[in-house]
Amino acid sequence: MVDPAVGARRTAPALRETPSTKVAIGGLRAWFGSKQVLSDIDLDLPALRAIAIIGPSGCGKSTLIRTVNRMHELVRGARVEGRVVVDGHDIYAPGVDAVAVRRRIGMVFQKPNPFPTMSVGGNVAAGLRLNGVRDRAVLDAAVEKALRQAALWDEVKDGLDQPGVALSGGQQQRLCIARALAVGPEVLLLDEPCSALDPIATSKIEDLITELKERLTIIMVTHNMQQAARVADYTAFLYLGKLIEFDRTRRIFETPTQELTEKYVTGRFG
């Protein structure tokens, strides 16, 4: 008898060659008030890959990923036009509930932001509680699973009831990743997740991203070229709100087609 898992594994390499699109961004424009910060972005992001978004400060990287979970529109005066299609469904279609979108697309921010009055376990369970999960056993199991996925379990398993803010910065950031993972998102958005961390904590998060992309699609903003080169399968280069180039990371770094991209990745930027 053929083990179905083995069969699945055998087809996996083929899938790896031509990944299906998870998030398709089309004609996307975004504004803060009257100031346009993204113009006509078209971007097909493959499933189960890590995608890095790079570009100089202020070019719209954060804005771009915040349009993917409908966080951008929460800023007063902010506006979005265009499509962001996740699994074939436009999240900006009329009638789509932004709250429901955010429950499927997780986000981790630049500075770790655990809830200060909640314990480690409470932080991780917060999203599940929002979804109405009350069963203690279910919550405990989910907390452990998420903490394991975030490579934090061994460090905190004896202190789950300690305040989440009592952890180190790097642990806090992994706690925030665990909190996002606990609700089982299909896409995880990371906005410079390592910029407040030291090199060791950073490399832990990078390893984590490499593991996580087996299970979900990761879109990560980073200012760190080496980081993009290390963890991202694909890289998008943004400049002044425009998508300049999107390709496999290796091509972006070794044989970019645009002069701007080359200047940026080699650090010879104006």
Next chain:
Amino acid sequence: MDGPTPIFPTDAPPPSGGPLGSSAQEGSPRKGLRGLLLRALRGRRLGDLVFVNLTRSAAVVVVGLVVGIVASLMISGKPAFEAIGSGFLGPEWLPGGQPPRYGALPLVWGTLVTAGLALLLGVPVAFGIAIVLSELAPPVVRTPLSIVIELLAAIPSVVYGLWGIFILAPFLRDSVYPGLQATWGWTGLFGGAASGYSVLTAAILLAIMIIPTVSAISREVLRAVPVAQREAALALGATPWEVVRMAVLPYGRSGLFGASVLGLARAIGETMAVTMVIGNRNAFFSSLLQPANTIPSVLANEVFEASGTHLSALFALGIILFLVALTINIFAQLLLLRLRRRGAHA
């Protein structure tokens, strides 16, 4: 050593070695520049000195004022404590009686119950207003609503009292209390003939009076909750109300607690409006619809016709009120400490 150590030694560069310090040391050729920098530094030192001493003396003045007030209260109240002694623990305050009675407990009771009840009624409403103002209301309504609330805080309490006498008390007597007696009479809390001038009326009026203060402070507390906290909840798929419940209120809880304590302080000390609607009866009450008195209202009522032991007893009442407020404050601080320690945020 004699005299206080200066913050910076007068002729050494400041401890932060920065560009200022190094160029100031660089020697004679740049005398002009160096002189300028040194003067600027001295100016800064002088500014610091003035500032430190100003704040220090302000602190001394405040402490001195409190000590002075308490001391003078003590001196004026001492004869009464000596003459009356345990008589202050009696069940009745009747300075005109034969013999005069100076039981302060009913007044303490009246003060605590009206203030506590006011807090119970007012704080939830105030928090609600603060949440609406800082989180839920569309921006266009926020500003006008905030202004209205702040205006309420500016109304003098005697005006609240007038309104209480002529509008609130009759309204409660005619339209609210009968229903209250009918449905909740069995609890025993609402017995007796309801004249409208009662503990509950005073508490409701006090609640209305503390709402502006508590909600204005609470709104500031909620506004100070970092965007990062709100976004953490939003990114998990929280609705606006869930954001409030899961991120905003917990983060701001020690500040909200502080706002309530300020409300309580106001309620305990409020005199005029309470005196006008509480009915002024100096005995224990068990029904909230009975008239009563608070320490401040007794002081306001009697201070101008008192003399001798009676006057001294009023000073003693002042001390008792001070002690009550102090005790509550200490408890509040302890609670606050515990809150802070459990949800340790910076």
